[in-house]
Amino acid sequence: xxxxxxxxxxxxxxxxxxxxxxxxxxxxxxxxxxxxxxxxxxxxxxxxxxxxxxxxxxxxxxxxxxxxxxxxxxxxxxxxxxxxxxxxxxxxxxxxxxxxxxxxxxxxxxxxxxxxxxxxxxxxxxxxxxxxxxxxxxxxxxxxxxxxxxxxxxxxxxxxxxxxxxxxxxxxxxxxxxxxxxxxxxxxxxxxxxxxxxxxxxxxxxxxxxxxxxxxxxxxxxxxxxxxxxxxxxxxxxxxxxxxxxxxxxxxxxxxxxxxxxxxxxxxxxxxxxxxxxxxxxxxxxxxxxxxxxxxxxxxxxxxxxxxxxxxxxxxxxxxxxxxxxxxxxxxxxxxxxxxxxxxxxxxxxxxxxxxxxxxxxxxxxxxxxxxxxxxxxxxxxxxxxxxxxxxxxxx
Amino acid sequence: xxxxxxxxxxxxxxxxxxxxxxxxxxxxxxxxxxxxxxxxxxxxxxxxxxxxxxxxxxxxxxxxxxxxxxxxxxxxxxxxxxxxxxxxxxxxxxxxxxxxxxxxxxxxxxxxxxxxxxxxxxxxxxxxxxxxxxxxxxxxxxxxxxxxxxxxxxxxxxxxxxxxxxxxxxxxxxxxxxxxxxxxxxxxxxxxxxxxxxxxxxxxxxxxxxxxxxxxxxxxxxxxxxxxxxxxxxxxxxxxxxxxxxxxxxxxxxxxxxxxxxxxxxxxxxxxxxxxxxxxxxxxxxxxxxxxxxxxxxxxxxxxxxxxxxxxxxxxxxxxxxxxxxxxxxxxxxxxxxxxxxxxxxxxxxxxxxxxxx
Numbered sequence: 001x002x003x004x005x006x007x008x009x010x011x012x013x014x015x016x017x018x019x020x021x022x023x024x025x026x027x028x029x030x031x032x033x034x035x036x037x038x039x040x041x042x043x044x045x046x047x048x049x050x051x052x053x054x055x056x057x058x059x060x061x062x063x064x065x066x067x068x069x070x071x072x073x074x075x076x077x078x079x080x081x082x083x084x085x086x087x088x089x090x091x092x093x094x095x096x097x098x099x100x101x102x103x104x105x106x107x108x109x110x111x112x113x114x115x116x117x118x119x120x121x122x123x124x125x126x127x128x129x130x131x132x133x134x135x136x137x138x139x140x141x142x143x144x145x146x147x148x149x150x151x152x153x154x155x156x157x158x159x160x161x162x163x164x165x166x167x168x169x170x171x172x173x174x175x176x177x178x179x180x181x182x183x184x185x186x187x188x189x190x191x192x193x194x195x196x197x198x199x200x201x202x203x204x205x206x207x208x209x210x211x212x213x214x215x216x217x218x219x220x221x222x223x224x225x226x227x228x229x230x231x232x233x234x235x236x237x238x239x240x241x242x243x244x245x246x247x248x249x250x251x252x253x254x255x256x257x258x259x260x261x262x263x264x265x266x267x268x269x270x271x272x273x274x275x276x277x278x279x280x281x282x283x284x285x286x287x288x289x290x291x292x293x294x295x296x297x298x299x300x301x302x303x304x305x306x307x308x309x310x311x312x313x314x315x316x317x318x319x320x321x322x323x324x325x326x327x328x329x330x331x332x333x334x335x336x337x338x339x340x341x342x343x344x345x346x347x348x349x350x351x352x353x354x355x356x357x358x359x360x361x362x363x364x365x366x367x368x369x370x371x372x373x374x375x376x377x378x379x380x381x382x383x384x385x386x387x388x389x390x391x392x393x394x395x396x
Numbered sequence: 397x398x399x400x401x402x403x404x405x406x407x408x409x410x411x412x413x414x415x416x417x418x419x420x421x422x423x424x425x426x427x428x429x430x431x432x433x434x435x436x437x438x439x440x441x442x443x444x445x446x447x448x449x450x451x452x453x454x455x456x457x458x459x460x461x462x463x464x465x466x467x468x469x470x471x472x473x474x475x476x477x478x479x480x481x482x483x484x485x486x487x488x489x490x491x492x493x494x495x496x497x498x499x500x501x502x503x504x505x506x507x508x509x510x511x512x513x514x515x516x517x518x519x520x521x522x523x524x525x526x527x528x529x530x531x532x533x534x535x536x537x538x539x540x541x542x543x544x545x546x547x548x549x550x551x552x553x554x555x556x557x558x559x560x561x562x563x564x565x566x567x568x569x570x571x572x573x574x575x576x577x578x579x580x581x582x583x584x585x586x587x588x589x590x591x592x593x594x595x596x597x598x599x600x601x602x603x604x605x606x607x608x609x610x611x612x613x614x615x616x617x618x619x620x621x622x623x624x625x626x627x628x629x630x631x632x633x634x635x636x637x638x639x640x641x642x643x644x645x646x647x648x649x650x651x652x653x654x655x656x657x658x659x660x661x662x663x664x665x666x667x668x669x670x671x672x673x674x675x676x677x678x679x680x681x682x683x684x685x686x687x688x689x690x691x692x693x694x695x696x697x698x699x700x701x702x703x704x705x706x707x708x709x710x711x712x713x714x715x716x717x718x719x720x721x722x723x724x725x726x727x728x729x730x731x732x733x734x735x736x737x738x739x740x741x742x743x744x745x746x747x748x749x750x751x752x753x754x
Contacts, residue, residue: 001465001678002398074397265754279754288754289745293672293697296690300671303399310397318667325664381660382653389636389659391650 003303005074013078019053020086027088039168047092047123055079056091057121060101065118073309076249084255094165096120096127100173103190107231107239116171116192130160130174130193130217131240138379140175141185141237145219147176149226154178154191156199156222162373166202166215169195179234190236192228199223209365210349250305253326254298260333260363261295264288267355268340278340287336294329298322317388324380327370334364399671405469408447412470415446416477422723428480429585435552440481441513448474448483450511452491452615457507459491464615465677468622472673475626478726480586482516485549488619490517490557493565493612497605502567518553520544520592521613524562525739525747533558533566533594539574540566540594546737548616550577551588555600558592559609566599574598584733586726613738614691618676620734621694624702625666625673627727627734631709632662634724638713649712658708665701672697689751696744699735706731 005013020027026049028042050056051067058075060066069075083090101120104113119125136142145158156176166172172193179187195202199222205214231239268279268288278284301322308315337360338345347354348361371377385391401409419442428436443449451467453459460466467488474483491510494503509515522545523532533542544558555569568575574597579590636659639650649655676694679686706728710717717724735741 001400001402001674001682003678005397285749285754286742286745289693289696289748290700292748293693293700293745294668296675296693297668297672297697300399300675301668303397304671304674307397307399311400317663318670321664321667324660325668378653378657381657381664384660384663385650385656389663391636391639391656391659392648394651394653394656395647 005078009074009078012075013082016055016078016082017086019055020082020088023049024086024088043089043092044123046089047121050091051121057097057101060105060117060121064105064113065121073249073306077251077306080249080252080255092121092123094127095129095173096125096171099129100127103173103230103239103242106242107190109227109230111227112192112230125171126165126169128163128166128169128172128195128215128217130163130172132162133159134161138376141188143175143177143188145174145176146180147178147189147191147224149178150223152226153223154226154229156191156193156219156224158219160217160219161205161214163202163215163217164213166195166217167204167213171195172217173230175236175240178229178236182234185237186234188236189233190230190239191224192230193222193224197222197224207365207369209362209369211362212366212369250309250322251299251302253322254295254302257295257298257326257329257333260330261292263356264291264333264337264340267337267360271340271344271355273342281340284336284340287339291329291333291336294325295333298326298329317384320380320384320388323375324377324384327367328377331364331367331371334360334367338364399674401465401469401674405466408466409469409473411446412443412448412473413476415442416473416479420477420479422478422726425478425480425586425726433551434480434586434588435482435516436480437513439479440516440552443481443483444511444513449487449513450491450507451487452495453487453507453511454495454503457495457503457511459507459511463677464488464492464618464680465674467615468618468673468677471619471622472626472629475623475727475730476630478586478627478630478723478730482518482549482552484616484619484623485519485553486510486516489519489521489548489612489616492615493519493557493603493608496611497603497608499601499603502601502603515554516549516552518547518549518556518590519559519612519616520547520556521559521565521609521616521738522546524559524609524613526743531591533560533592535560535566536596539596539598540568541596542594544592544594546580546589547577547592548587548589548737550579550590556592557603557612558594558599559612562607562610563604565603565609565612567601567603568592568594568597568599572597572600582729582733584729586730587733589733589737610688614680614688616738617691617695617744618673618680620737621673621676621691621698624695624698624731624734625670627730628662628666628669628698628702628705631706631724631727631731632659632666635659635662635709635712642714655712658712662705662708665705669698669701689748692739692744692748692751695739696741696748699731699741699744702731703735 028046054067057066058069059071062068101117133143135144147154147156175188176191177187178189199220201218203216205216269277271278344353348358447460448470450459451462455461494506531543531545533540533544557565559565574595576593577590639655640648642649672694676690679690716722
């Protein structure tokens with residue numbers, strides 16, 4: 001057990017702190033800016049500065065416009081820690097840089113890499129992900145959007161759903177069925193689709209929060225060159241599921257939980273009932289402490305998973321549980337905040353007496369979306385039981 | 397950055413599990429549990445030879461001179477085997493109290509005996525967490541008066557450390573005039589607790605030091621968290637094995653989502669908890685400012701999830717899990733006792749709140 005990072009990393013941290021102090025004025029305001037892409041020149045200029053200093057697109061090779069560094073998880077952790085500490089945007093994230101770029105690096109043709117990686121990491125091209133469909137949710141391999149060969153093109157018809165940022169995106173990377181006769185998983189290809197193509201219609205999909213926006217994307221005879229397939233035809237399922245060796249910071253989710261818990265404690269100090277702070281109410285207090293115990297467990301679990309990655313050890317079943325436990329915990333933290341406020345907890349949409357701009361209700365509802373999205377809690381339990389514990393699959 | 401067990405700690409775990417698997421089959425656990433003292437000197441001296449009994453005793457006194465994380469690894473393996481041993485009281489709490497605050501003479505007298513397994517010290521510290529049934533011990537003119545409930549390792553103890561307050565523990569030999577050891581029968585027959593009734597009992601000695609008793613209590617709580625973890629690890633493994641083997645409706649019950657999701661929920665609760673136990677043990681030695689808070693949180697959280705896990709594991713077993721013949725209830729009961737000892741979860745959470753100024 002050794003929780004120090006070592007001198008080399010502390011030196012990196014000092015350099016990063018100096019950089020952030022020196023260039024603070026050039027950063028776009030707000031730490032979340034840039035997630036999902038942006039057209040704001042200030043955001044794009046900040047991103048170029050970060051890449052130039054090796055603080056963004058770190059592991060993307062130089063020939064494609066990145067900093068060309070070796071993957072290093074501790075560097076990733078320090079970057080996240082220091083940008084958060086400084087309250088500055090860590091640059092452009094989202095599905096383009098985080099999902100498409102590593103996929104292209106592993107499976108893309110030279111031409112695809114040259115054309116897309118640079119503009120994507122610089123934030124000039126914004127991407128959305130076209131995986132889910134109305135009939136392909138938990139059973140994602142059931143995608144029905146069809147791409148039929150016609151000359152050198154594919155002609156795409158069908159529908160995608162839950163497409164975050166589709167309304168902003170220049171491009172979509174998505175899964176379409178190109179081999180109708182093939183077995184379910186073998187008939188899918190991974191394609192890149194310009195969102196300006198004739199026949200694409202984007203419709204907003206509101207959520208229960210009234211704020212979070214998703215989209216539905218409809219395809220009617222959309223033509224895409226066959227050269228836009230990434231990897232081989234029919235291998236889209238495998239490509240989408242490749243475990244990509246990019247830096248994943250296993251501490252980030254627990255860091256968010258800790259920050260949320262700290263906000264909850266502040267709320268409970270100041271929110272009163274009959275003149276007494278919520279923090280002094282024995283029942284609310286007990287719930288708070290229960291949640292704190294869970295958040296601590298997730299925090300140290302994150303350190304354990306980080307260590308497993310650093311040592312290139314498989315964490316086994318322990319590596320499969322974070323999503324299930326973390327999303328639920330975020331939901332419970334918001335639920336307690338709402339109860340601590342009582343009737344005030346339901347105020348929303350800028351109402352008189354509203355607290356924290358309705359953030360707690362938003363988190364309560366949005367975290368329920370996270371419990372469902374990206375593999376429902378029930379699918380997570382199947383994965384834990386079957387892959388982690390070796391229990392037999394249910395007959396289908 | 398290395399958040400995990402060292403090579404030596406992994407080896408300790410493997411060695412101990414192998415030893416217990418061969419020397420302590422469940423049939424033997426049941427035999428020991430059925431004896432009056434609930435203690436097997438041969439088993440304990442065997443474990444002492446492996447370095448278990450003296451893991452926290454300084455090397456100068458014949459122990460391993462190791463850290464609480466090493467002790468937690470050992471405790472977890474002992475719980476996994478449902479071992480009836482005086483490890484918690486003697487090797488963890490008493491060793492911490494004496495190594496930390498004992499006089500040189502006390503250390504010379506007791507620490508080598510703890511390490512060799514020849515002498516077992518019991519510990520009465522429940523009243524530091526919460527007084528039940530009017531219990532409590534006070535000092536009057538150098539004598540002890542009152543009652544201490546749930547003294548740990550009462551079956552094997554040659555003497556007891558009785559906590560009077562945060563800074564003082566009285567050392568009272570078994571058989572001292574004015575000390576009555578009244579055994580208490582609990583649900584868990586693999587361990588022994590007693591009520592100490594003290595009427596003008598004269599302590600043989602005192603262990604004094606700032607927070608001497610609190611340190612012993614913190615260490616005991618972390619050890620109990622590790623014990624709860626080890627018990628759950630075993631209960632979950634038994635449930636998963638059973639779900640793979642047991643056939644109903646022509647297929648293994650583990651293929652039904654209703655059963656498989658119960659198993660997944662247990663694993664999802666247990667895995668993050670392991671890291672909390674490790675960190676609490678690490679903090680005890682390396683981050684003293686956090687030690688009491690983490691000890692309280694670790695024990696409270698482990699007790700909550702363990703209670704759910706042993707109950708769920710029993711449900712996965714169905715009717716057979718409710719029988720005495722099946723062994724699962726040994727861990728169900730171990731968790732039941734661990735949960736209440738040295739502070740039930742609600743007591744611990746309130747302590748954790750106060751420690752943070754809430």
